[in-house]
Structure formats: C-alpha cells, structure tokens
Amino acid sequence: MSPPHVLIAPSILSADFGHLAAEVQAVESAGADWIHVDVMDGRFVPNITLGPVIVRAVRAATRLPIDVHLMIVEPERYVAEFAEAGADRITVHVEASPHLHRTVQQIRAAGALPGVTLNPHTSEEALRHILPDVDLVLVMSVNPGFGGQRFIPGALDKLRALRRMIDATGRDIALEVDGGIAPATAPDVIAAGARVLVAGSAVFGAARPGDTHEARVDSYARAIRALRSTADGAA
C-alpha cells in the first residue's frame, strides 16, 4: 500500500516575528504545503497573538495557502476581514460558535474555505451535523493557546472517529491535527487518519539564532522531511 499523502503546515507562532516575511519564505523554500496562522484574543485562550494585518503581510510574502485558526470569541465578527486579508482557509472553534452553521456560511460567502475545530475535551459528535458544510476539520491535540506543549494521546481516538465520519460523507474534507506534532507523534496521527500536520516548534525550532537564511531553509527542509517521511511507516 502506498503511503498516504500528508501535507505539512508550519505554524508561524514559533517563527521569529522580527523577520516574519523571511521566515515564511524560508519554510516555503523548505517544502511546506500551507502556512498555519494562529489568531488568539486573550479571551477564548489566555494568549494574544495577531490579527488581519499580519495575515496580509504573510499573504504578501508567500504563494502558499494560508490556513487561519481563529482562537477567538465571536469569530463571526472577523471572518470576512481575515478572508479579505488573504486567508484561504478559516477555522473556527465549535466552543466559540453558538451559531456554527451560520458562521461556516459566512466564511464561504467571504471567499475562504471553512474549517471547524475542537478543543481536546470536546467530542467529535459535535461535528456530525456540520461536516457536509465544511472543507476542513482540525483536531487540537493540545489545549490551544501556546506552542511547544506535549501531545495529548486522546486525540488519536478522535482522529480515528472523524476519519470514519469524513469518509462516510464521500467529500474531500481535510483532517488536520495541531499540537505537539513531531517525528515521534506524527506516525500515530497519520495512522489515525490525519492528512495535514500543523507543526510549530518541530519546524521553526530547528533553526538556531544567527543562522543565515540559507541555513534556516536547510534546517526547516530537514524538519519538514522528517515529519513527511513518517507517513511511510503509517501506510
């Protein structure tokens, strides 16, 4: 059996924000498939990160698809602005969206592909009636808010259940996983059905302060290859 096709989405949360455009260009040169952008508001999650102005800067720096993960309350107020700034995919939390179906329609009407995501304690059943309307499902394998956390193994059962639910729809819905993804955890999440791996520290943590741009590209390329090659073992 041939190995599954796996996409790698480096999370810029772990990038050097003083050189953000160069960092995004470096992971693009290193073979990344998507750029993952974590938006945090200090309310839905304890951390605060960035808004549409940074998405616009990332858009100017790369041709790769931009995958925006909104960890914010009332995401419906902002989805159009993120789409306009250049987001290709916009993912909102079930826990932050009482009118999830309407928010998903708003994302699509704004010109982006809608995604939905679950905190570690939220059951996959919360997605059953929204799956026909989305293009992406993101399983959080850490409590959202910070990079560099330890992978929560309970995410594997959830990935397996969602793989079955997605396959039953007959639609091409990306199954993405985020949090603690590294060469040690990637084989299990791929075997459980994930096809898009978000990785922050496992990619950007591969560079050393003071590295040249070329050295960064080399380090990121090795890190991305190490993640991607774990798919071979999961076939």
Ligand SMILES: O=C(CO)[C@@H](O)[C@H](O)COP(=O)(O)O
């Ligand atoms: O959304 C988040 C954290 O809330 C993630 O995207 C992290 O940025 C992943 O970081 P690592 O666990 O890969 O270091």
